[in-house]
Amino acid sequence: xxxxxxxxxxxxxxxxxxxxxNAVLWAAYGHVPRPATDFSPAYLQHELALLxxxxxxxxxxxxxxxxxxxxxxxxGVVALLRRDGCACRNLAFEGDSPPNEYALLxxxxxxxxxxRAVVFNVNQxxxxxxxxxxxxxxxxxxxxxxxxxxxAERADLERMPEGAPVERAxxxxxxxxxxxxxxxxxxxxxxxxxxxxxxALLGVTQSWSGAAARVAAAHRPTPARFEGTYDLTPLDxxxxxxxxxxxxxxxLRAHDIPAIAFFTPTNHALLHEFIDNDQYRANAATLxxxxxxxxxxxxxxxxxFAPSEFxxxxxxxxxxxxHLARVLAxxxxx
Amino acid sequence: MIFNTWTFAAFALVVLAVYxxxxxxxxxxxxxxxxxAVFYAFSVPAYLVLLAVLGGVTYALGIALLRTxxxxxxxxxxxxxxxxxxxxxxxxxxxxxxxxxxxxxxHTAIVPVPVIVVPLAISFFxxxxxxxxxxxxxxxxxxxxxxxFVVFMMFFPTLVAGPIKRYQSFAPQVHTLRxxxxxxxxxxxxxxxxxxAKKTVLADSMAVFVQPILTPGPPFGxxxxxxxALAYAAKIYFDFSGYSDIAIGVAGLxxxxxxxxxERPYWSRNISVFWRRWHISLSxxxxxxxxxxxxxxxxxxxVTAANLFLAMALAGLWHGxxxxxxxxxxxxxxxxxxxxxxxxxVVPRADWLARPSAGLEAVSVVMTFGFVxxxxxxxxxxxxxxxxxxxxxxx
Numbered sequence: 117x118x119x120x121x122x123x124x125x126x127x128x129x130x131x132x133x134x135x136x137x138n139a140v141l142w143a144a145y146g147h148v149p150r151p152a153t154d155f156s157p158a159y160l161q162h163e164l165a166l167l168x169x170x171x172x173x174x175x176x177x178x179x180x181x182x183x184x185x186x187x188x189x190x191x192g193v194v195a196l197l198r199r200d201g202c203a204c205r206n207l208a209f210e211g212d213s214p215p216n217e218y219a220l221l222x223x224x225x226x227x228x229x230x231x232r233a234v235v236f237n238v239n240q241x242x243x244x245x246x247x248x249x250x251x252x253x254x255x256x257x258x259x260x261x262x263x264x265x266x267x268a269e270r271a272d273l274e275r276m277p278e279g280a281p282v283e284r285a286x287x288x289x290x291x292x293x294x295x296x297x298x299x300x301x302x303x304x305x306x307x308x309x310x311x312x313x314x315x316a317l318l319g320v321t322q323s324w325s326g327a328a329a330r331v332a333a334a335h336r337p338t339p340a341r342f343e344g345t346y347d348l349t350p351l352d353x354x355x356x357x358x359x360x361x362x363x364x365x366x367x368l369r370a371h372d373i374p375a376i377a378f379f380t381p382t383n384h385a386l387l388h389e390f391i392d393n394d395q396y397r398a399n400a401a402t403l404x405x406x407x408x409x410x411x412x413x414x415x416x417x418x419x420x421f422a423p424s425e426f427x428x429x430x431x432x433x434x435x436x437x438x439h440l441a442r443v444l445a446x447x448x449x450x
Numbered sequence: 451m452i453f454n455t456w457t458f459a460a461f462a463l464v465v466l467a468v469y470x471x472x473x474x475x476x477x478x479x480x481x482x483x484x485x486x487a488v489f490y491a492f493s494v495p496a497y498l499v500l501l502a503v504l505g506g507v508t509y510a511l512g513i514a515l516l517r518t519x520x521x522x523x524x525x526x527x528x529x530x531x532x533x534x535x536x537x538x539x540x541x542x543x544x545x546x547x548x549x550x551x552x553x554x555x556x557h558t559a560i561v562p563v564p565v566i567v568v569p570l571a572i573s574f575f576x577x578x579x580x581x582x583x584x585x586x587x588x589x590x591x592x593x594x595x596x597x598x599f600v601v602f603m604m605f606f607p608t609l610v611a612g613p614i615k616r617y618q619s620f621a622p623q624v625h626t627l628r629x630x631x632x633x634x635x636x637x638x639x640x641x642x643x644x645x646x647a648k649k650t651v652l653a654d655s656m657a658v659f660v661q662p663i664l665t666p667g668p669p670f671g672x673x674x675x676x677x678x679a680l681a682y683a684a685k686i687y688f689d690f691s692g693y694s695d696i697a698i699g700v701a702g703l704x705x706x707x708x709x710x711x712x713e714r715p716y717w718s719r720n721i722s723v724f725w726r727r728w729h730i731s732l733s734x735x736x737x738x739x740x741x742x743x744x745x746x747x748x749x750x751x752x753v754t755a756a757n758l759f760l761a762m763a764l765a766g767l768w769h770g771x772x773x774x775x776x777x778x779x780x781x782x783x784x785x786x787x788x789x790x791x792x793x794x795x796v797v798p799r800a801d802w803l804a805r806p807s808a809g810l811e812a813v814s815v816v817m818t819f820g821f822v823x824x825x826x827x828x829x830x831x832x833x834x835x836x837x838x839x840x841x842x843x844x845x
Contacts, residue, residue: 120471122635123463286456314655321659325673334669 138295145299145306149189150206152305157256158291158298164227167205172232174204174448175224177217179249181380182208182237184437186427189309191434196441202448203232213242213249214360215273219261221367226264233449234373238403239380239430240396243357244347251356252276259288272356337428342387345429348395351402358406365410376447377407378415381440382430385423415447451492453610453696454649461489462642465606466703470629479601479624482704486604490570497569504538505603507531508579512594515586524587531583539576542568547771571609573768577735578602582617584739591617598624607700611693613711613731620708627705638702645695648688656685663830666839675843682830683823687716690729716822719806719814721785722793724822736765747790754790759783769829774837778828785821 147166152159167173176182176194183206184192194206207220217236224231242249251274253261258275265273279287291298301311310316322328351358368375379400384392404414417440425436432440451458465485473481491498511531518524540548549561582599585591598621608615630638659681662670670678694711701708709731718724725733741761747754759780766779797803806814827844831837 120467122632123466123470126636126639280457283455283457286460290456312655314658318658321673321677325671325677327669327671327674330669330671 134294134296141295141299141303145303147205148302148306149195150183150192151209152302153210153311154301155209155254155256156291156299156302157259158295159302160223160256160260161227162299163205163207164224164229167224168228168230171203172230174202174233174235175207175229175231176204176235177212177220178208178235178237179212179239179242179380180208180210181239181430181432182206183210183212184208185210185431187432187434187437191437193432193437193440193444196437197445197448200441200445202445204235204448208237209254211249211252211254213247213252214357214364215251216249216254216257218360218364218367219253219257219265219273221364222264223257223261225367225371231373234368234375235444235448236375236377237380238361238377238407240382240391240399240403241345241430243351243355243399243403244345245356246344246347272360337383337386339386339389342390342429346387346390346396348390348393348399350395351399358403361403362406362410365407365412368412369410374449375407375412376415376444377412378444378447379404379418380430381417381421381425381432381436382419383421383423383426383428384419386426387429413447415443417443451489451610453693454646457492462700462703469704475627478627479597482601482606483604486601486606486609489606490604490609493570494567500538500569501575501603504535504576504579505600507534508582509594509596509599512582512586512591512599515583516592516594528583528587532580535576535579535583539572542566542572544767544771551773571611574609574612574614575603577614577732577739577768578617580739581614581735585617595621595624605701605706607697607704607706608708611690611697612729613694613697613709614735615708615731620706623706630702630705634702638699641695641699641702643699645692645697645699648692648695650692653685653689653692656681656688660685660830662843663827663840664832664836666831666836666843670843672843672845675840678840679823679827679844682826683716683819686826686829687712716819717815718818719811720793720818721782721789721821724818725782725786732765732768736761740764751791751794755783755787758786758790762786774828774831774834777834777837778825781825781828785825 142162145162147163151163167175176197182193184195189195192206194204194208197204209216221234241247244250251272253273253275255276258273262270262275296303304310304312307313308316310319319328322331349355353359353362365375365377382391390396400416400418404416407414420443421432421436421439425433425439427433427436451461469478469481469485487498490501508531511527515524515527515531518527545564545566549563552561553559553563582591582594582602586594594617599617601624602615602617602620605615605620660678662674662678663682666675691712698708698710711730713727713730715724715728718727741757744757744760745753746757760783762779762783763776764779766775766777766782769775769778802810824841824844827840828834828837831840
């Protein structure tokens with residue numbers, strides 16, 4: 117029995133530390149410039165709770181283009197808009213797609229978030245059934261939105277495998293009780309500006325050694341790398357992305373949330389052989405039609421950017437983000 | 451079940467609570483067997499049967515060895531047992547490797563490559579079984595109690611990654627199971643926490659630096675390769691010693707003392723000392739059951755060197771079924787052979803070497819570390835080609 121008392125005392129001390137760290141993290145962890153690369157369910161709950169208790173803001177959803185892939189957080193389009201006085205938040209993330217936006221909107225509404233407006237990008241590549249984001253929910257969204265989805269929606273969408281069921285259940289149980297554990301990836305990315313300290317240090321050492329430049333040169337975008345990225349099958353209601361874009365836009369309208377969609381700027385000089393054709397343009401018209409049906413304002417930026425404003429097929433350079441920020445600033449409600 | 455999971459954390463907490471509260475003192479050894487069975491069955495339950503059968507055969511042969519007086523009969527019993535145990539290890543762990551090697555030599559698929567799921571911890575429990583039989587044969591174990599042996603076999607803290615236990619020091623503890631005092635209890639709890647931190651924070655963080663060794667190529671420069679080798683040295687140490695810390699800590703919480711496995715190995719002043727500090731339970735096993743039976747260092751220097759090479763090649767192969775591991779073992783065999791010649795032929799003739807200054811000690815530590823880190827290239831690289839490319843990139 118003595119050992120059980122010792123065990124309980126030890127666990128009690130750990131419990132006190134957990135409660136204290138929860139309190140500190142909850143009080144100190146405010147908005148971040150953009151979600152962590154692999155944001156947690158706890159981060160999203162925290163972010164939505166903050167948004168629900170603040171005056172309505174413009175929420176910018178979208179994929180890695182909007183998130184700011186390849187540029188520092190302070191040089192992404194949403195950070196630039198905020199610097200220009202826009203009350204907006206970056207809720208974009210890598211691997212976003214219409215099913216993810218629909219699930220996120222359901223979650224926001226359930227959390228009592230009432231956005232002033234929603235801005236999002238429409239990227240034709242995620243309507244390709246071969247794209248990894250076509251039917252896959254972000255793990256955090258998969259966890260949180262599951263109770264809000266219908267049975268048919270749960271059958272439509274897939275969640276990333278997370279290991280053995282017992283381990284998954286225990287991990288969630290610990291994450292529910294210990295905020296620092298639940299938000300470890302978010303906290304690390306906030307501190308190091310990278311998924312973790314090791315990757316941040318690796319970035320520094322590879323800059324010194326020149327490996328970073330050599331890796332970048334080896335991965336220089338060429339048209340061949342993007343073969344098959346854009347599907348030129350005519351888009352219609354059979355396409356899961358189109359169906360969920362329709363539901364997402366309908367949900368926005370049902371809650372009287374003003375919405376602006378912009379077609380993702382795409383590097384036509386690089387992708388000429390794949391996207392400069394009638395079917396690509398017809399698919400864009402189909403998507404625009406779906407959005408306009410629900411009163412979403414559509415801005416077509418697909419061919420509006422110069423090749424020098426791209427890092428690859430669609431991710432933007434800092435100059436590209438500045439260009440995008442100027443365009444969106446004019447369109448946003450003041 | 452893997453140590454750095456919530457499943458194991460929950461399992462260990464339940465086990466500790468049940469073990470110290472509900473289970474009566476005399477039933478605790480039986481409880482340990484049940485806990486071990488649950489722990490082992492968590493991965494591939496069917497292999498629990500393999501463990502039980504092989505353990506049963508080992509026990510039966512051990513009893514037979516204890517009761518047999520005839521030397522030829524004892525030799526036959528030992529040979530049967532060791533052949534059977536090593537045969538099981540070879541079948542499950544090395545059949546695919548052997549088939550691939552034959553196919554590579556023949557440049558055609560003459561031996562079909564089988565798909566075999568390697569039983570959890572087979573490298574550890576087979577080595578413990580061999581130890582039991584050999585030590586009974588040598589008269590170092592004079593009594594084999596069925597319950598003690600089953601607890602020894604199913605002791606879950608050491609099932610996954612050792613340390614490789616010795617029956618003589620373990621079995622008496624089954625009968626004298628004492629609750630650890632508060633200081634010991636907390637120290638072991640702390641040991642487990644340190645082990646988890648070593649594995650999940652330090653070892654896992656090093657993984658991103660190791661890429662140049664895994665896929666060497668033009669993007670990487672000398673600095674990247676050096677950093678990768680150092681990171682791998684840190685990764686494998688924190689990984690393995692972290693696992694050992696968890697095993698030793700959990701065993702301590704259950705009232706057992708099991709052997710230490712690491713003792714600041716990278717501070718060794720020569721490769722011989724390194725092997726007395728790195729994976730101590732394995733190197734002691736290799737010494738006792740491979741090197742010494744081969745003749746150890748009792749014969750001429752050439753035979754001693756050959757014994758070292760063979761023992762270390764087997765130690766390398768024990769780590770994994772790949773020629774890179776054999777070469778890693780031979781690398782260390784070379785280091786040990788050179789050190790043996792150096793320490794017996796050169797050091798006694800130079801007083802400044804026999805009684806080294808602090809500066810010379812430091813240089814020795816750095817040289818030994820460099821030798822070990824270079825060897826890790828062979829251990830970490832997926833192929834010999836990758837190891838050579840990383841080696842060229844580093845120098």
